[in-house]
Amino acid sequence: MSMEYPDLTALPTDLQKVAAERSAVNIYRMVFHSPALAPAFLQMADAIFQGALPHPLRELAILRVGHAYRAPYEIHHHENIGRLLGLDEAGIAAAKTGSAEGLSAEQVAILALTDRLLEQHTLTEAERAEALSFLTAGQLSDLVLTVGFYQLVCNFLNTFGVTAEGEKAPY
DSSP states (O other): OOOOOOOGGGSOHHHHHHHHHHTTSHHHHHGGGSTTTHHHHHHHHHHHHTSSSOHHHHHHHHHHHHHHTTOHHHHHHHHHHHHHTTOOHHHHHHHHHOOOTTOOHHHHHHHHHHHHHHHHSSOOHHHHHHHTTTSOHHHHHHHHHHHHHHHHHHHHHHHHTOOOTTOOOOO
16 A cells, blocks of 8 residues: 655755655655755655666566566556667566576676576676676676665655556656
């Protein structure tokens, strides 16, 4: 069951403007229960989309996290975003199952690296070397930060019961 959304009109004036710009997306509305943290959360969310990791690979990792955390809101949105940004149906299916069927070598590696981060909270030296065989150091950094951020996102979504009900998705 979803928690009540915060009263955005009770926020300080500067945050009301930020909240109003984002209120069409339910997670962004709900995050204003933490007015001190919400602006940084939104900045991080925006920054991930500006990162160096190729968009389809980023979306594959995000979807894998969403499935690992059983976060239907995250899965719903990032399946749609992933399709818009070039993630193929095999990648979308693999994010759910972990199967390598129909995936490129890079997609298989991203799934394996994401799983490793989710399970072990780090990469071995060999796994890091494998990642750096097709990613730059900046792209690997973006992958690690993206997986970590979306773990936080999924924890938040699941705890607050955020749904897409009544939402006007921006894509």
